[in-house]
Amino acid sequence: xxxxxxxxxxxxxxxxxxxxxxxxxxxxxxxxxxxxxxxxxxxxxxxxxxxxxxxxxxxxxxxxxxxxxxxxxxxxxxxxxxxxxxxxxxxxxxxxxxxxxxxxxxxxxxxxxxxxxxxxxxxxxxxxxxxxxxxxxxxxxxxxxxxxxxxxxxxxxxxxxxxxxxxxxxxxxxxxxxxxxxxxxxxxxxxxxxxxxxxxxxxxxxxxxxxxxxxxxxxxxxxxxxxxxxxxxxxxxxxxxxxxxxxxxxxxxxxxxxxxxxxxxxxxxxxxxxxxxxxxxxxxxxxxxxxxxxxxxxxxxxxxxxxxxxxxxxxxxxxxx
Amino acid sequence: xxxxxxxxxxxxxxxxxxxxxxxxxxxxxxxxxxxxxxxxxxxxxxxxxxxxxxxxxxxxxxxxxxxxxxxxxxxxxxxxxxxxxxxxxxxxxxxxxxxxxxxxxxxxxxxxxxxxxxxxxxxxxxxxxxxxxxxxxxxxxxxxxxxxxxxxxxxxxxxxxxxxxxxxxxxxxxxxxxxxxxxxxxxxxxxxxxxxxxxxxxxxxxxxxxxxxxxxxxxxxxxxxxxxxxxxxxxxxxxxxxxxxxxxxxxxxxxxxxxxxxxxxxxxxxxxxxxxxxxxxxxxxxxxxxxxxxxxxxxxxxxxxxxxxxxxxxxxxxxxxxxxxxxxxxxxxxxxxxxxxxxxxxxxxxxxxxxxxxxxxxxxxxxxxxxxxxxxxxxxxxxxxxxx
Numbered sequence: 001x002x003x004x005x006x007x008x009x010x011x012x013x014x015x016x017x018x019x020x021x022x023x024x025x026x027x028x029x030x031x032x033x034x035x036x037x038x039x040x041x042x043x044x045x046x047x048x049x050x051x052x053x054x055x056x057x058x059x060x061x062x063x064x065x066x067x068x069x070x071x072x073x074x075x076x077x078x079x080x081x082x083x084x085x086x087x088x089x090x091x092x093x094x095x096x097x098x099x100x101x102x103x104x105x106x107x108x109x110x111x112x113x114x115x116x117x118x119x120x121x122x123x124x125x126x127x128x129x130x131x132x133x134x135x136x137x138x139x140x141x142x143x144x145x146x147x148x149x150x151x152x153x154x155x156x157x158x159x160x161x162x163x164x165x166x167x168x169x170x171x172x173x174x175x176x177x178x179x180x181x182x183x184x185x186x187x188x189x190x191x192x193x194x195x196x197x198x199x200x201x202x203x204x205x206x207x208x209x210x211x212x213x214x215x216x217x218x219x220x221x222x223x224x225x226x227x228x229x230x231x232x233x234x235x236x237x238x239x240x241x242x243x244x245x246x247x248x249x250x251x252x253x254x255x256x257x258x259x260x261x262x263x264x265x266x267x268x269x270x271x272x273x274x275x276x277x278x279x280x281x282x283x284x285x286x287x288x289x290x291x292x293x294x295x296x297x298x299x300x301x302x303x304x305x306x307x308x309x310x311x312x313x314x315x316x317x318x319x320x321x
Numbered sequence: 322x323x324x325x326x327x328x329x330x331x332x333x334x335x336x337x338x339x340x341x342x343x344x345x346x347x348x349x350x351x352x353x354x355x356x357x358x359x360x361x362x363x364x365x366x367x368x369x370x371x372x373x374x375x376x377x378x379x380x381x382x383x384x385x386x387x388x389x390x391x392x393x394x395x396x397x398x399x400x401x402x403x404x405x406x407x408x409x410x411x412x413x414x415x416x417x418x419x420x421x422x423x424x425x426x427x428x429x430x431x432x433x434x435x436x437x438x439x440x441x442x443x444x445x446x447x448x449x450x451x452x453x454x455x456x457x458x459x460x461x462x463x464x465x466x467x468x469x470x471x472x473x474x475x476x477x478x479x480x481x482x483x484x485x486x487x488x489x490x491x492x493x494x495x496x497x498x499x500x501x502x503x504x505x506x507x508x509x510x511x512x513x514x515x516x517x518x519x520x521x522x523x524x525x526x527x528x529x530x531x532x533x534x535x536x537x538x539x540x541x542x543x544x545x546x547x548x549x550x551x552x553x554x555x556x557x558x559x560x561x562x563x564x565x566x567x568x569x570x571x572x573x574x575x576x577x578x579x580x581x582x583x584x585x586x587x588x589x590x591x592x593x594x595x596x597x598x599x600x601x602x603x604x605x606x607x608x609x610x611x612x613x614x615x616x617x618x619x620x621x622x623x624x625x626x627x628x629x630x631x632x633x634x635x636x637x638x639x640x641x642x643x644x645x646x647x648x649x650x651x652x653x654x655x656x657x658x659x660x661x662x663x664x665x666x667x668x669x670x671x672x673x674x675x676x677x678x679x680x681x682x683x684x685x686x687x688x689x690x691x692x693x694x695x696x697x698x699x700x701x702x703x704x705x706x707x708x709x
Contacts, residue, residue: 201442250415250441281413281441321435 004182006149007175010114011040013153014078016186017160018048021076024160025052027063028080028114037082038116038175060090064113068098068165071110076160084117084169085129098165099140108163112156118209118257120173120305124296130208130258130289135167136235136267143235143264144191145169147211149180151232154189161188169234171208178212191233193241199227202319203245205268206255207231210306214255217311224319234264242268243276250281251318255306260288282321287314322376322386323363325356326618332356333381334388335497339371345391352388356618358501358585369393412439419444498583509645512560514686517640517652520698524656524676526708539575539630540601542653542680545704547571547593550626553697555689556649556682557625565688574624574644575604577611578631585611586644588624628653632678641683648688651701652681 004012018024025048026041032055035042045053056063060081067077081087087094094113101107119128135141142164146152152170159166196211201224206214211230218226229245231238246252252272256265269284287306295301325332335355339345348364351371355361369391376388412420412427416439420427423444430447432439509515527538534541550557550571558567573592578584587607592600610616627644632654641652656678665671680701684694 250413278414278418281415321438321440 009149013156064090064093084115125293128294158188193238199225256288574627576629648685
């Protein structure tokens with residue numbers, strides 16, 4: 001196994017699947033000649049040529065719409081949104097077209113949309129958002145969010161092979177910061193949750209960059225045994241894994257980098273309240289970003305994003321409850 | 322005493338849920354009334370404080386009788402007689418559940434959570450301590466130490482006094498349901514001139530059809546029974562006092578075992594209007610409600626014929642007791658593969674393996690004679706062996 005960054009693992013997964021399957025091609029803004037804003041597709045144009053690595057105009061609606069058409073025709077397009085924030089321009093094609101074609105006409109839409117998301121690096125209000133909940137709410141779309149290089153590759157391959165439209169949330173703040181062992185060749189990571197650390201006193205549920213925050217915050221909490229569950233798939237949610245962990249620990253803390261209201265974490269909290277009620281020994285707590293745009297100012301951004309300190313404080317309160 | 326079901330004239334006060342001095346809310350259960358084998362919650366007709374219980378537990382009174390008096394001018398909010406004045410502690414769902422499972426009195430548990438909250442850990446720790454105590458409990462004291470212990474006959478003798486034999490008899494006595502079953506059964510034996518007639522039926526067709534329809538044999542036998550009863554009406558009848566009444570509608574009773582608690586016979590009203598599939602659905606529903614104790618008094622009244630089905634446990638023959646005031650009960654026994662002589666394609670006798678079931682009919686010789694009973698069984702056999 002090779003050690004890769006989260007970014008290299010995404011690149012590796014995409015390249016592996018393009019080599020294995022001629023139907024897979026990539027589209028996006030500046031992904032060809034320039035190799036992508038974050039260099040995920042660096043070198044792809046040389047290897048796969050301009051028919052499979054396509055630079056597009058600045059038009060997300062066009063990118064997604066073209067991809068939907070190509071998928072209906074039997075191809076497996078992978079679209080890159082330069083920043084997840086820009087996906088709002090392609091919203092109609094995703095929510096009203098991609099998500100509904102199978103229900104309306106029985107046509108599978110084998111599209112993967114890569115969304116570089118999340119904040120924590122001074123990107124400001126247009127380059128730091130976590131828009132996953134918009135799409136969790138829309139029937140017909142799947143949403144996944146890897147937190148490790150190994151899962152980044154495996155979930156991308158699984159997304160490309162999944163016959164539904166999948167929104168693949170790749171966290172920018174993990175790109176070059178997180179390294180890990182990545183198996184060689186093609187493999188699929190299931191759309192199921194993963195126990196990142198086992199524990200017995202409290203369950204912290206998180207995804208994407210927040211998995212690392214949760215792990216760091218609960219590493220040493222006066223000897224408390226804290227379980228951290230990495231959701232990996234947000235739609236569908238791995239309900240049984242979530243419930244099994246909460247039933248064991250009886251306390252749940254949901255950490256969510258997205259704005260708090262109606263976020264993925266809210267859905268997880270509702271699930272626990274609904275189906276693990278008899279096992280709860282305390283309120284289901286959430287730590288999330290308040291309902292404000294992500295500030296450009298680094299101190300302000302640090303104040304709104306869930307930090308190690310805030311998660312630790314909430315975990316402590318729940319443990320003592 | 323409220324009217325329980327359409328035709329009950331009286332009921333037995335099974336249990337008071339409130340005592341004098343207790344506050345009772347409007348429609349809160351105040352007592353349980355037992356009619357036949359069914360216990361029904363009685364909701365309070367008004368909110369107030371229970372002033373007097375007129376009818377003691379166990380007494381049977383007529384519909385309309387005064388059961389209790391409720392003082393409706395009492396003020397809510399005053400503590401109940403059964404309430405404590407101390408502010409109640411609140412417990413999380415998991416703590417409440419574990420306490421219930423292990424029979425823990427939470428009032429006695431010291432909490433280590435915020436503001437003395439009892440946490441899951443406290444219950445886990447308490448259970449662990451209890452288990453330890455149980456394990457550390459001194460084993461029966463060595464004989465030399467206790468003067469009250471019986472000394473050995475000889476110092477090296479292996480003799481030790483036996484532990485007293487466990488007492489088997491239960492102090493609870495028989496349940497209300499057991500008593501009711503006993504009374505009904507004895508009364509039937511004393512009343513009816515019961516005869517049991519058996520017939521062997523080849524269940525090949527029944528097995529084929531029931532597999533196709535995905536059901537047990539019971540609804541198919543029930544359907545064929547209902548059709549046969551239409552021809553032999555003297556079996557679909559009841560004794561009303563000294564009068565013998567034939568019924569057009571078949572209100573079919575199905576005996577449902579409740580395990581050790583006893584059995585109950587819920588009724589499928591107008592079962593002649595239902596297909597085998599419809600019967601299957603109703604039987605399932607009645608059995609489920611019977612086992613959950615959700616039957617209403619009307620669910621067990623007015624039966625005109627009964628089917629009992631103990632064959633599911635493997636027995637091959639029985640002499641069922643007629644459910645009074647009916648005159649017939651059909652008993653379905655186990656379906657067993659047996660070698661039987663059948664007619665071959667060329668009219669010769671051959672031995673074949675066939676699923677055979679013995680159907681038993683207990684009938685009341687006061688109402689009909691052996692010829693009718695046997696003809697009914699023959700009709701039923703013919704229908705079951707030619708099912709399509």
